[in-house]
Amino acid sequence: MSEAESSGPDGDGAGVEGTRAAAEPGGGDDSKHTLDTLGSVGELDALARIIPRLPPSEATMLGPGDDAAVLAAPDGLYVVTTDMMIHGPDFRLAWSSMRDLGFKAAATNLSDVAAMGARPTALVVALAAPAETPVSDLEALADGLREACAELAPGCGVVGGDLSVSPTLTIAVTAFGDLEGREPVRRDGARVGDVVAVSGPLGAAAEGLALLFERAVNGDGVPDARAAARLRSEHPVAVAAQLTPHPPIADGVAAALAGATSMLDLSDGLALDARRIARASGVSLDLDAAAVCMAAGVDASRLPHVIVGGEDHSLLATFPPATGPGQSLPGGFRVIGRVVEAGAEGPALLVGGRVFAARGGWDSFDEWSGGVG
Amino acid sequence: MSEAESSGPDGDGAGVEGTRAAAEPGGGDDSKHTLDTLGSVGELDALARIIPRLPPSEATMLGPGDDAAVLAAPDGLYVVTTDMMIHGPDFRLAWSSMRDLGFKAAATNLSDVAAMGARPTALVVALAAPAETPVSDLEALADGLREACAELAPGCGVVGGDLSVSPTLTIAVTAFGDLEGREPVRRDGARVGDVVAVSGPLGAAAEGLALLFERAVNGDGVPDARAAARLRSEHPVAVAAQLTPHPPIADGVAAALAGATSMLDLSDGLALDARRIARASGVSLDLDAAAVCMAAGVDASRLPHVIVGGEDHSLLATFPPATGPGQSLPGGFRVIGRVVEAGAEGPALLVGGRVFAARGGWDSFDEWSGGVG
Structure with missing residues (x-):
């Protein structure tokens, strides 16, 4: 945007019609400009x-x-x-x-x-x-x-x-x-004995997306702005987690300062992203189902959704065991599991000691390539 | 591209049909993969x-x-x-x-x-x-x-x-x-008395585009790959200047080391970009028509095209007068004019001492928003 040096004439092209999310106040309140495109x-x-x-x-x-x-x-x-x-x-x-x-x-x-x-x-x-x-x-x-x-x-x-x-x-x-002089926190540094922790929501963005697909559509299944506005008022947390995520950005630095051994952001879901840490580090990550549910704020029946749901953009990190359960982790991090030795199956994601095989994760190629609303 | 950690199954989707520029050798020579999308x-x-x-x-x-x-x-x-x-x-x-x-x-x-x-x-x-x-x-x-x-x-x-x-x-x-420890060369440092110089082609990319629009189309005016291939063989320099520009990248550092007082890349054409230096620096740039034509390798009849044509991505710079005509400029730079005091009209582009008013420059909004080929 380095070239804003001259001005063309003000035009008066027509606004875009259609079913659009309601404009919020603050943008473009100069009525002379409202029809400019x-x-x-x-x-x-x-x-x-x-x-x-x-x-x-x-x-x-x-x-x-x-x-x-x-x-x-x-x-x-x-x-x-x-x-x-x-x-x-x-x-x-x-x-x-x-x-x-x-x-x-x-x-x-x-x-x-x-x-x-x-x-x-x-x-x-x-x-x-x-x-x-x-x-x-x-x-x-x-x-x-x-x-x-x-x-x-x-x-x-x-x-x-x-x-x-x-x-x-x-x-x-x-x-x-x-990095302010620190080493980057990579995905390949998790060590056996580390605790696995997360900061930020788990599964909320995927829940919001599922609600939008299910209920923010008209009778023909086409995305609908009015239905979306209703849904927002009924499920503000889940819808906001999907549409305007608030990742715990400051906890990235906090984790680094606390000695995090590995970290990544949960863009593709806990299942896929935890496996990335596992494979890069040559270990397995063993999640505690109850701790995951507690961190996600859901009951056990939602566990699979929480583990595969993507787009939370929360931070997943591993910390040395000295900062384990009973000890304080930085910022909003909560313990959800442990790093263990990879078993015969190789580096994997485990839940309660058993391999969690579902692929999970968000893939826009598979899941959201249909009609545009 | 940080997420290439797993592989999906090989598919066999159909290739894209239509009038496409001929594939060059070297890309995708593995026949097993040619139908993958x-x-x-x-x-x-x-x-x-x-x-x-x-x-x-x-x-x-x-x-x-x-x-x-x-x-x-x-x-x-x-x-x-x-x-x-x-x-x-x-x-x-x-x-x-x-x-x-x-x-x-x-x-x-x-x-x-x-x-x-x-x-x-x-x-x-x-x-x-x-x-x-x-x-x-x-x-x-x-x-x-x-x-x-x-x-x-x-x-x-x-x-x-x-x-x-x-x-x-x-x-x-x-x-x-x-910047390797140097100060950045900004657009606002041109001083009265500096020479104006350019490295790289002038007007060639615009000539190539004009040729493509005129002759690389079928009878209905639709872009056509076969006609484009013919045009490439007849006008290789102009077409290459438009489709695969080779800006004089190393001359950017050379200009800085030689004390360039201002510089920018000619993305929008000499007229528009020279005015940017003029306005930012509070001076006028006075181009020598013969020197511009010589730098562009064209006769005088092409001068207007050379001055307004965009997309060359050549480097336009000003240098202190000590490095003026008769003295050596770095790399491929050639003198095309002088920095002079802004006249009553304010900072402007002049050619032979007279204001050059045509807007010129490339504007994809005005000039190339029609059908896609």
């Missing part, structure tokens, strides 16, 4: 209206406003991750407002930075939207990015980006973090 | 086949293979830029092979890093493609990324990414660079 005002004018709403980054040495930004890496290292959200596979506009999308796009990338034990410092955002997208929608998306940074990672901000037209609304975020 | 094999298996083709980065301290990569910033600073390419507004599959697209996506981001006076170190690549995209196409795109890094910025590589399904082929690249 990305196509009618053009990239440069749209950027001139978006950029002031974006959060600044304390790591910025230069930018936005040149070919590239220059960021500080005081310890000589920086953490980088990228994640893209696509209309259709990743979200429905009947369920998510543009502000929700901005919030989630930031939150999911921040959690990957946190899972390295780093403090998030900056984002760059490449946004592609249909030409008929109201500029006020782009402003709302910027507001969501700003709110996520303010709530989850104060000091982190947007240092650059790109704005394009595309038939498919697409949000690509790259996030940066500062 | 992104949708049939899934994200993890596709990544497992793409990742080995990606170039490594010498700046990598960790990754890919975890939640995030860790990169080195030896002087405590790093340069960041991002740019997205969208099927339709930015390219036609009848004209660009997947390898071309990978090459261009890397090259255009590398030039933004170079324009800061930095050495490119790493890329992250978020790729979204239709489910029916052959995996061999994704491999070819990876080959293009690798070749661009090898040719333009040896040592630079891909340290992470994301792979998604989308109805619209979308390539979002974020590029990183190392």
Whole structure:
């Protein structure tokens, strides 16, 4: 977003019709602008209206406003991750407002930075939207990015980006973090005897998604904004966990400071992500069913859903046994199991000592590639 | 692309039909795999086949293979830029092979890093493609990324990414660079008396695009792969300048070392980008028509096209007068004008002392938002 140097004429293209998540107050309250679209005002004018709403980054040495930004890496290292959200596979506009999308796009990338034990410092955002997208929608998306940074990672901000037209609304975020002189917390450091712990919700995002598919649709099964609004008021926690996740970003640094031996963010579900730690570390992770249920706040009947459900973006970590049950773990971490030696089956996920074989995990290729709402 | 840990079953989805740029040799030569598509094999298996083709980065301290990569910033600073390419507004599959697209996506981001006076170190690549995209196409795109890094910025590589399904082929690249202890070369440092110089082609990419629109189409004006192949053999330089630009990446560092006072990459054309330097620096840039034509390798009748044509990704810089005409400029830089005091009209682009008013520049919103080929 370094090119906002000239302004095109104000256009008056038509707004997008259809079943859209209700706009929240705050985005695009200038009535003169409400009918402007990305196509009618053009990239440069749209950027001139978006950029002031974006959060600044304390790591910025230069930018936005040149070919590239220059960021500080005081310890000589920086953490980088990228994640893209696509209309259709990743979200429905009947369920998510543009502000929700901005919030989630930031939150999911921040959690990957946190899972390295780093403090998030900056984002760059490449946004592609249909030409008929109201500029006020782009402003709302910027507001969501700003709110996520303010709530989850104060000091982190947007240092650059790109704005394009595309038939498919697409949000690509790259996030940066500062290890502050610490070693990164990798996924391959879990050792036999460590405790397994989680910070943040377990299974809530998947529960929210299941509720949305089941109840935020009209009679024909098509995603419906009014039904989604009703569902939000009835199941605010689960729906928010899916649409505007609040990962425990600060607990990434806290875990690193407490000596976490491995960590990752639960993007694909406890089953799949715990196996990643197990395989990378050459160990098995043995979860305690009761502890998992307690951490998830559910009864035993929900255990399988909790273990396979994805998109919580909670932090899964292992800690040396000295900080085990009865001892305090950092931040919001709760013990849910132990690291044990891999058995004959090789590194695996166990529950109560028995191999948990269900694949689980979120796969947008399999599970959400149908019609777009 | 940190999640390639398991493999789905090999599928046998059908290949994409239609008028496509001819596949070049080297991508997907394993016949067992030629019918695999992104949708049939899934994200993890596709990544497992793409990742080995990606170039490594010498700046990598960790990754890919975890939640995030860790990169080195030896002087405590790093340069960041991002740019997205969208099927339709930015390219036609009848004209660009997947390898071309990978090459261009890397090259255009590398030039933004170079324009800061930095050495490119790493890329992250978020790729979204239709489910029916052959995996061999994704491999070819990876080959293009690798070749661009090898040719333009040896040592630079891909340290992470994301792979998604989308109805619209979308390539979002974020590029990183190392200032190696130097100050960044900004756009606001041009001083009266400096010489204006350019390294790389001028107007060639726009000429190539005009030729493609005119002659790489069928009788109905629809982009056509066979006509594009013919055009390539007749006008290899102009077509390559548009489809696989080779910006003078190393000249970015050379310019910084030679004391460049301002620099940017010519993404939007000489007219628009020269005005950016002029406005940011509070000066005017006065181009010498004959010198511009000589630098562009064209006669005077082509001057207007050369000045407004975009997408060359050449480097435009200003240097202190001590390095002016008769003196040697670094790398491939050639003098095309002088920095002068802004006149009554304010900071402007002049040609031969007269204000050049045409807006010029590439605007995908205005000029290329029609049908997709």
